[in-house]
Amino acid sequence: MHARSSHIHARSSAIDAGIAYIHDTVWPALTGLDGYIGLSLLVDRLSGRCIVTTAWQSEEAMIASRREADAMRDRAAQILGGSPTVDEWEIAALHREHHSTPGACVRVTWARVDSEQVDRAVDGYRLATIPALAELDGFCSCSLLVDRDSGFGVASATFDSLDAMRRSRAASDAIKAATVRDTGVEVIDECEFDLVLAHLRVPEMA
Numbered sequence: 001m002h003a004r005s006s007h008i009h010a011r012s013s014a015i016d017a018g019i020a021y022i023h024d025t026v027w028p029a030l031t032g033l034d035g036y037i038g039l040s041l042l043v044d045r046l047s048g049r050c051i052v053t054t055a056w057q058s059e060e061a062m063i064a065s066r067r068e069a070d071a072m073r074d075r076a077a078q079i080l081g082g083s084p085t086v087d088e089w090e091i092a093a094l095h096r097e098h099h100s101t102p103g104a105c106v107r108v109t110w111a112r113v114d115s116e117q118v119d120r121a122v123d124g125y126r127l128a129t130i131p132a133l134a135e136l137d138g139f140c141s142c143s144l145l146v147d148r149d150s151g152f153g154v155a156s157a158t159f160d161s162l163d164a165m166r167r168s169r170a171a172s173d174a175i176k177a178a179t180v181r182d183t184g185v186e187v188i189d190e191c192e193f194d195l196v197l198a199h200l201r202v203p204e205m206a
Helices: 012-031 059-064 066-082 117-135 162-167 169-183
Strands: 002-009 038-043 049-056 085-096 105-112 139-149 152-159 186-197
Touching: 002 059, 002 066, 012 038, 012 049, 012 066, 012 186, 049 059, 049 066, 049 186, 059 066, 059 117, 059 186, 085 117, 085 152, 105 162, 117 139, 152 162, 162 169, 169 186
Parallel strands: none
Antiparallel strands: 002 049, 002 085, 038 049, 038 186, 085 139, 105 152, 105 186, 139 152
16 A cells, blocks of 8 residues: 655645645545545644545556646645645555544654664554553554655544644654654654545555
8 A cells, every 4th residue: 555645834824725726626636536535634724734635545546647647736735825744655564443523633643763773663653652542541543654755654543623632742752752762763743734635545554
């Protein structure tokens, strides 16, 4: 399984129009493409950060979708008023306790590790991080996306509500510290988002 993420810093006044375009135009258009298995949209209205992620059954399907995706991304960026940063990933792990409901929020962590240590880091996420996250109140799901060549990765944890995500911060920080200690991962950035659209059909990969 693979995924493409488009990260845009939007004008606050343009976010609602961007959400409407992605919901009404991008999502239906992608649904007809071979190998497409879902889309999510994360928004942090305070900073204007928006992340659209699409999931694909294979790297070949993701690559084949580039022309259509590029055109829709350019239009979304025009509406949102920002320049997109695009990354393509392998979906290394995904665990879902239950599907999200309206009001869900997501904590996203960007990190890197030496490329030769990627397998070790993925194993650590599957064997230690996922079970620890699953114990948190209000936990919904989590995933890990990786670029094996560069060693970069992005981990996300979804919670049922903003309150649940906030209550999890201390425990999440402890889990993150253990991951850094055990795998040598370097945390680069972290941000919390509203889960605005959640239509991913990626199967369990824990």
